[in-house]
Amino acid sequence: MSSWIVIVAAGLGSYLFRLSMIILTSRITMPPYLERASGLVAPAAFAALAAAGVATACIGLGATQAAAPLAAVAAAVIAVLRTGSSYAAILVGMPALWITTSLLSS
Amino acid sequence: MISLRADRSDIAAGARAMVPWLAGIVPFGLVIGVSAAQADIPTLAGWLTGPLIYAGSSQLATIGMLDAGAAPVVVVAAALIINIRLIFYSATMARYWRGTPLWWRLAAAYLIVDPSVAVALDGYQRLDRERGHAYYLGGAVLLWVSWLAAIAAGAMVGASLPAWLHLEFVIPLYLVGQAIAKLANPAQRRAIVAAATVALLALSAPLQLGVALAIAAGVTAGLTAEVPR
Numbered sequence: 001m002s003s004w005i006v007i008v009a010a011g012l013g014s015y016l017f018r019l020s021m022i023i024l025t026s027r028i029t030m031p032p033y034l035e036r037a038s039g040l041v042a043p044a045a046f047a048a049l050a051a052a053g054v055a056t057a058c059i060g061l062g063a064t065q066a067a068a069p070l071a072a073v074a075a076a077v078i079a080v081l082r083t084g085s086s087y088a089a090i091l092v093g094m095p096a097l098w099i100t101t102s103l104l105s106s
Numbered sequence: 107m108i109s110l111r112a113d114r115s116d117i118a119a120g121a122r123a124m125v126p127w128l129a130g131i132v133p134f135g136l137v138i139g140v141s142a143a144q145a146d147i148p149t150l151a152g153w154l155t156g157p158l159i160y161a162g163s164s165q166l167a168t169i170g171m172l173d174a175g176a177a178p179v180v181v182v183a184a185a186l187i188i189n190i191r192l193i194f195y196s197a198t199m200a201r202y203w204r205g206t207p208l209w210w211r212l213a214a215a216y217l218i219v220d221p222s223v224a225v226a227l228d229g230y231q232r233l234d235r236e237r238g239h240a241y242y243l244g245g246a247v248l249l250w251v252s253w254l255a256a257i258a259a260g261a262m263v264g265a266s267l268p269a270w271l272h273l274e275f276v277i278p279l280y281l282v283g284q285a286i287a288k289l290a291n292p293a294q295r296r297a298i299v300a301a302a303t304v305a306l307l308a309l310s311a312p313l314q315l316g317v318a319l320a321i322a323a324g325v326t327a328g329l330t331a332e333v334p335r
Contacts, residue, residue: 003147004154006178010168010185011158017189018218021196022203022211036293037325038191042163043294044301044324045188047285048317049170051302053278055309056174069275076279080286087133089283090276097275 068104072097116237120229120244127221131249132256134162137280139260141166144274145173149261156257160250161219164188170277171317184318195223202230202238210239217246225249297328 054073058066076093080086135156142152147169155165164185171181195218203211222245229241264273285302288294301324308316 002178003151003172006172006181006185007151007155007158007168009178009182010164011155011160013182013186014159014161014164014189014192015216017186017192018196018215019212020193022200022215033329035194037329038194040293040297040325040328041188041190041321043285043288044297044321044328045163045167045184045317046281046288047298047301047324048305048320049167050278050281050285051305051320052174052309052317053170053281055306057275057278069278072275072279073282076282077286080283084287086280086283086287089279089286090137093279093282094272094276097272098270101270101272 065101065104068097068100071100113237113240116229116233116240117244120225120241120246121248122244123225123228123241124221124245124248127225127249128252131162131221132252134280135253135256136260136263137276138162138165138169139257139262140264140273141169141173141260141277142257143261143264145169146175147172149265153254153257153261156254159185159189160216160253161189161192166277166281167317176317177315180315180318184321187318187321191220192218195219198223199226202226202235206239214239214242214246217242217250219249222246222249293328293331296331297324300324300327 054069057069061069072093075096076089079088079092082088138155139153142155143149145152152169155168159165159168167188168181168185171184176184196215199214199218203214206214222242225245226238226242229245230238233241267273285298288298301320303320304323305316305320308319310316311319
């Protein structure tokens with residue numbers, strides 16, 4: 001139940017953000033540091049969620065099996081650095097995960 | 107004024123300008139759909155992040171944190187912090203929408219998001235105000251429809267694929283890819299390294315507060331980088 005409320009609340013808040021400056025027609029100038037900060041939120045959030053997500057996946061698997069997600073992440077990092085495309089992380093990382101998982105369980 | 111008989115060719119031109127964006131947007135929508143199907147929340151609730159929150163990174167964070175059992179207040183706060191940039195977009199569009207009817211501002215504001223603002227700015231710079239509205243509408247509506255369809259397709263595929271595919275790992279990998287691709291920018295690099303470090307150190311913090319703490323640490327670290335001149 002609470003997940004519905006969370007999503008509606010986040011959606012309502014996001015809409016108010018979109019509407020805020022359009023309705024408040026008086027010219028409010030934003031401090032420049034706030035504008036810089038807003039460009040940093042998404043990278044920071046992505047990095048935090050990625051680190052927490054990978055670490056949680058590893059903890060759930062135990063010492064030996066944890067090598068599979070770590071190998072997938074390593075392959076993904078190399079793929080993104082070489083291709084410059086962020087989607088290469090999924091295209092290379094997932095097969096790496098399947099291969100290492102099957103090797104570790106065989 | 108907004109003309110309901112807006113020039114169809116301007117609507118079509120706006121839609122065409124959005125097409126290149128869809129190449130990046132549709133895979134992202136599919137990823138969010140898959141994550142909604144895999145997460146421990148009703149799939150419909152996950153899909154609803156599309157029409158309600160309508161901003162990919164915030165949707166992903168919301169689904170991920172709900173799945174991890176974060177406290178509702180923390181999830182809403184994180185989702186809104188990620189969306190603070192919408193206030194800047196709102197200020198950007200306010201310039202072009204001053205004097206338009208309230209119904210237009212209420213509806214057009216709902217469609218504000220990174221690609222629609224980019225397409226709109228291009229349109230308003232090249233066309234007069236009224237034709238710019240039609241251009242924005244064409245691009246923004248195509249984006250909206252494509253986004254919701256992509257999430258729905260991802261959710262359907264994600265729900266029917268076998269467990270050994272470990273699709274739950276698509277999201278961390280996607281986020282890793284996004285973070286690595288942004289390392290070239292010094293301020294973003296500091297933000298990424300600090301946020302990842304704090305997230306790992308605060309892994310056992312209750313209610314997923316670690317993620318919120320990590321975002322704050324990342325933004326603070328990024329702000330300490332020298333301002334490019």
